[in-house]
Amino acid sequence: MKFFHTADWHLGKLVQGVYMTEDQRHVLGQLLQAIEDERPDAVVIAGDLYDRAVPPTEAVELLDELLERIVIDLNTPVIAISGNHDSPDRIDFGTKLMASRGLYLVGQMKPELMPVVLSDEYGEVHFHLIPYADPAQVRYLLGDESIRTHDDAMKAITARLAESMDGSARHVLVGHAFITPTGAHENNTSDSERPLAIGGAEHVSAGHFEKFHYTALGHLHQAHYVLNDTIRYAGSPLKYSISEESHAKGYLVVEMDGSGGVTVEKKELKPLRDMRRIAASIEEIETHSVNEDYVFVTLLNDNPVLFPMEKVRAVYPNALHVERRMASLSLLRSGEQAEDDGRRKREADPIELFAAFYQEVKGEPLSEKKQQLFADTFAALLREEGGAV
Numbered sequence: 001m002k003f004f005h006t007a008d009w010h011l012g013k014l015v016q017g018v019y020m021t022e023d024q025r026h027v028l029g030q031l032l033q034a035i036e037d038e039r040p041d042a043v044v045i046a047g048d049l050y051d052r053a054v055p056p057t058e059a060v061e062l063l064d065e066l067l068e069r070i071v072i073d074l075n076t077p078v079i080a081i082s083g084n085h086d087s088p089d090r091i092d093f094g095t096k097l098m099a100s101r102g103l104y105l106v107g108q109m110k111p112e113l114m115p116v117v118l119s120d121e122y123g124e125v126h127f128h129l130i131p132y133a134d135p136a137q138v139r140y141l142l143g144d145e146s147i148r149t150h151d152d153a154m155k156a157i158t159a160r161l162a163e164s165m166d167g168s169a170r171h172v173l174v175g176h177a178f179i180t181p182t183g184a185h186e187n188n189t190s191d192s193e194r195p196l197a198i199g200g201a202e203h204v205s206a207g208h209f210e211k212f213h214y215t216a217l218g219h220l221h222q223a224h225y226v227l228n229d230t231i232r233y234a235g236s237p238l239k240y241s242i243s244e245e246s247h248a249k250g251y252l253v254v255e256m257d258g259s260g261g262v263t264v265e266k267k268e269l270k271p272l273r274d275m276r277r278i279a280a281s282i283e284e285i286e287t288h289s290v291n292e293d294y295v296f297v298t299l300l301n302d303n304p305v306l307f308p309m310e311k312v313r314a315v316y317p318n319a320l321h322v323e324r325r326m327a328s329l330s331l332l333r334s335g336e337q338a339e340d341d342g343r344r345k346r347e348a349d350p351i352e353l354f355a356a357f358y359q360e361v362k363g364e365p366l367s368e369k370k371q372q373l374f375a376d377t378f379a380a381l382l383r384e385e386g387g388a389v
Helices: 021-038 057-073 088-092 095-099 135-142 150-164 308-313 328-332 335-347 350-362 368-385
Strands: 002-006 042-046 078-081 103-106 116-120 123-130 170-176 178-180 203-205 214-218 224-226 228-233 250-256 262-268 275-280 294-299 321-324
Touching (some): 002 021, 021 250, 042 170, 057 078, 078 123, 078 170, 095 103, 103 123, 135 150, 214 250, 228 262, 294 308, 308 321, 350 368
Parallel strands (some): 042 078, 275 294
Antiparallel strands (some): 002 250
């Protein structure tokens, strides 16, 4: 059996106030073309179809368009679960009706844990769909008071599945969780993904999935395997944070033989616009060719640059962020010194703060006349707002 493993579409995603819908349509169009060309037996989406519980209309329309194309036009089953960004109720709506056409969606965690069964020339493949669920919810559904963490919940779920697994079938688990080799803490692969819990309680041991021939995971945005080649994250199809700058985005093509052995090939998707960092002076940037990429710019100028975003966007119209490099002296300060400086600034007299700002911007000290003008204006403003001087 051959299936595509993808995850974390995050339709409706905003990055620095910019909707990614056009970019998502572009890369997912490539996925559609691959489905048409390669004709897999199924497409697995391991959670986070949407970026928020109440997605914008454009995101709902895009998902509807994509699923219709895959399931109806290309006659390819889609097996999908909700992630921590999705609304389980929305994903669950009409699922029994849609299953008759080959669209298998599980939004809400259910106590019965019935698999989706597909077949090939070797027999049945059982897909066990485990949507994201809070440990408290799993504790209630399974009636197990010992469940307190995500690891406890997944251990109980996989143990329950093992009790009824058909030994003659091959088994694929589809889940959305933070899996690490032993359940110990590891850093997330992206700043754009919110934590599932605090205090390390979100991490789940990969050992719980050893009984499955393949585990298709979502939640972490960088494609990688955990513990062994059969427990894998597909990653997101697009970069959703500058922390994902080095990620190679795409999807996984999984082929399973008659004994349950799998081979996995990663296929990359080409973005409409890349997301990357640029560090240069404004003068150097102004010599670059106009480029549509999403860029995060660090200006290396020693002196302040007036209207920096406007100047950067003249060359990079989709620039998302511009910042100025800290002075090398500041970079060399110890954390204690920087914290002390910050405290002094917060406690400083407003006139002193304005004088320091004026010195930095203008390159010359604030005259006594201007100090007095600022003091008078500031005092008048405080009186107007009801403050004290």
